[in-house]
Amino acid sequence: MKRIALDMDQVMADLVAKFLNRFNKEFDKNYTKADLIGKRLPELDEEAPQALYNYYGDPTFFRDLPVIPHSVEVVERLSEHYEIYIATAAMEVPPSFTAKFEWLQQFFPTIPQHQYVFCGDKSVIQADYLVDDTALQLNRFKGTGVMFTAPHNSNMDYPIRVNDWLEVEQFFMDELKK
Amino acid sequence: MKRIALDMDQVMADLVAKFLNRFNKEFDKNYTKADLIGKRLPELDEEAPQALYNYYGDPTFFRDLPVIPHSVEVVERLSEHYEIYIATAAMEVPPSFTAKFEWLQQFFPTIPQHQYVFCGDKSVIQADYLVDDTALQLNRFKGTGVMFTAPHNSNMDYPIRVNDWLEVEQFFMDELKK
Numbered sequence: 001m002k003r004i005a006l007d008m009d010q011v012m013a014d015l016v017a018k019f020l021n022r023f024n025k026e027f028d029k030n031y032t033k034a035d036l037i038g039k040r041l042p043e044l045d046e047e048a049p050q051a052l053y054n055y056y057g058d059p060t061f062f063r064d065l066p067v068i069p070h071s072v073e074v075v076e077r078l079s080e081h082y083e084i085y086i087a088t089a090a091m092e093v094p095p096s097f098t099a100k101f102e103w104l105q106q107f108f109p110t111i112p113q114h115q116y117v118f119c120g121d122k123s124v125i126q127a128d129y130l131v132d133d134t135a136l137q138l139n140r141f142k143g144t145g146v147m148f149t150a151p152h153n154s155n156m157d158y159p160i161r162v163n164d165w166l167e168v169e170q171f172f173m174d175e176l177k178k
Numbered sequence: 179m180k181r182i183a184l185d186m187d188q189v190m191a192d193l194v195a196k197f198l199n200r201f202n203k204e205f206d207k208n209y210t211k212a213d214l215i216g217k218r219l220p221e222l223d224e225e226a227p228q229a230l231y232n233y234y235g236d237p238t239f240f241r242d243l244p245v246i247p248h249s250v251e252v253v254e255r256l257s258e259h260y261e262i263y264i265a266t267a268a269m270e271v272p273p274s275f276t277a278k279f280e281w282l283q284q285f286f287p288t289i290p291q292h293q294y295v296f297c298g299d300k301s302v303i304q305a306d307y308l309v310d311d312t313a314l315q316l317n318r319f320k321g322t323g324v325m326f327t328a329p330h331n332s333n334m335d336y337p338i339r340v341n342d343w344l345e346v347e348q349f350f351m352d353e354l355k356k
Binding site for chain 2: 085
């Protein structure tokens with residue numbers, strides 16, 4: 001059975017939605033995901049870097065991120081054909097450890113916890129595939145990278161791209177036929 | 179540069195020393211490491227499984243484990259020749275996340291935090307070598323396993339064994355000549 005490693009933020013968990021919701025309320029703004037095309041979160045607004053720093057220091061921030069549509073059922077179906085591991089760069093945000101762990105237990109109870117990985121540099125992940133929104137991590141990874149579309153990467157060229165979870169499923173079902 | 183992944187408990191951090199100290203005080207016993215030869219911690223005494231369960235639920239338990247002798251300076255010297263990653267099965271003990279992170283920052287400040295990995299099953303680690311005391315993890319690992327002697331594994335046969343950190347250094351300096 002081949003192994004797929006899944007990034008969490010912007011692949012399984014909608015970090016951008018939570019960030020925009022909180023930021024817009026706090027600063028009385030109306031930003032949408034369209035304002036983040038080609039940009040990382042700190043580049044959204046001059047207040048964004050400090051706001052982000054504050055949110056990341058809050059140990060509950062990552063606990064209630066919305067689940068990206070169709071991820072739960074596609075992960076469940078792919079689990080019949082692939083080993084599913086989680087690979088999240090949690091070392092960049094140490095206050096998020098417990099929230100990320102509990103979020104996975106709540107929304108993805110079919111993935112056993114010994115298949116969770118909290119890391120920094122994803123070159124350390126031994127898997128056949130990595131689904132991630134971050135080009136830097138995909139480029140470091142030794143296996144096949146699959147770019148999951150997020151506003152910040154939507155203008156980038158990357159050899160394998162999926163735009164949503166139904167495309168994730170299609171890609172991996174096609175891979176089985178090779 | 180080749181990459182070495184290092185287990186924490188019983189390789190860098192003396193979990194057994196802390197456990198025995200606390201257990202002996204609590205139950206008025208005088209166990210030593212010799213009593214753990216060939217045994218996992220829960221097998222020490224009929225009170226041990228419940229005590230261990232309680233200690234592992236304490237988020238401070240892993241924060242002040244003694245550092246295994248010579249590990250700090252040998253890691254520093256090996257860093258000149260190898261990439262050093264941490265690979266700890268923290269997913270088995272989620273309350274330990276913050277304590278393990280802070281312990282590494284305190285005692286091994288030369289290892290960048292993006293090179294820490296909190297995982298469960300170490301087959302997910304992409305590295306050339308894994309130094310670990312647990313045969314199961316060494317056997318799952320895809321690279322070269324190096325067994326670090328601990329009481330529980332001291333009677334096991336394993337192709338590459340090191341008994342202390344000076345032997346770790348010797349082994350890896352010899353590997354450079356190959």
